[in-house]
Amino acid sequence: DTAVSQTPKYLVTQMGNDKSIKCEQNLGHDTMYWYKQDSKKFLKIMFSYNNKELIINETVPNRFSPKSPDKAHLNLHINSLELGDSAVYFCASSDRDRYGYTFGSGTRLTVV
Amino acid sequence: DAKTTQPTSMDCAEGRAANLPCNHSTISGNEYVYWYRQIHSQGPQYIIHGLKNNETNEMASLIITEDRKSSTLILPHATLRDTAVYYCIVTVAPQTGGFKTIFGAGTRLFVKA
Numbered sequence: 120d121t122a123v124s125q126t127p128k129y130l131v132t133q134m135g136n137d138k139s140i141k142c143e144q145n146l147g148h149d150t151m152y153w154y155k156q157d158s159k160k161f162l163k164i165m166f167s168y169n170n171k172e173l174i175i176n177e178t179v180p181n182r183f184s185p186k187s188p189d190k191a192h193l194n195l196h197i198n199s200l201e202l203g204d205s206a207v208y209f210c211a212s213s214d215r216d217r218y219g220y221t222f223g224s225g226t227r228l229t230v231v
Numbered sequence: 232d233a234k235t236t237q238p239t240s241m242d243c244a245e246g247r248a249a250n251l252p253c254n255h256s257t258i259s260g261n262e263y264v265y266w267y268r269q270i271h272s273q274g275p276q277y278i279i280h281g282l283k284n285n286e287t288n289e290m291a292s293l294i295i296t297e298d299r300k301s302s303t304l305i306l307p308h309a310t311l312r313d314t315a316v317y318y319c320i321v322t323v324a325p326q327t328g329g330f331k332t333i334f335g336a337g338t339r340l341f342v343k344a
Contacts, residue, residue: 123274154334160316160336161334161335161336162275162318162334163333163334164331164332164333167331175331209274209275211274218277218280219265219267219277219280220267220275220277220332221277222274222275222276223274224273224274225272225273225274
């Protein structure tokens with residue numbers, strides 16, 4: 120299936136831990152993104168990468184570090200997790216054909 | 232990106248058309264209108280987009296007013312599975328670097344049997 124897939128789907132971890140979320144797209148898109156959806160359900164862009172190059176970096180703490188080994192993958196590493204990091208994180212991709220984003224199914228991160 | 236205004240929630244009877252309005256009075260000439268929806272706990276799903284002309288695809292129709300200051304998404308025969316939050320977004324088409332889309336609160340559509 121052509122899609123954006125992210126793992127894990129659920130992640131429960133303690134404060135202070137370091138964790139990673141992986142994202143892969145097989146759509147041949149040249150741009151990938153990370154979005155965060157908080158408890159109030161607002162979707163906010165965090166990062167975007169175009170052909171492995173960082174394009175957008177919103178005001179996200181340095182504890183969040185995206186890594187793009189190739190244009191089909193964009194992983195998100197989070198250091199020293201805090202309670203406020205609890206949210207659903209969505210990976211997405213897009214291409215120049217203007218047909219919007221394709222989103223993954225999300226990773227629900229709970230920090231306890 | 233221009234700001235959009237949508238009603239907080241709407242109801243629709245199953246089988247009837249759902250008409251979801253969106254105001255975008257500050258839209259620029261090179262900005263497109265995009266619609267997405269998010270069904271509970273899933274990732275947002277692209278529905279349709281347009282620049283000036285009305286558009287139709289297998290999911291929905293998009294009607295854009297002549298002055299482009301507002302638009303309406305039409306689901307012609309709503310089903311229970313169309314219950315979701317619908318986001319209207321105005322953004323320039325991606326060049327290098329893709330979209331920098333801001334998702335607002337959207338409209339929560341309840342389709343009732």
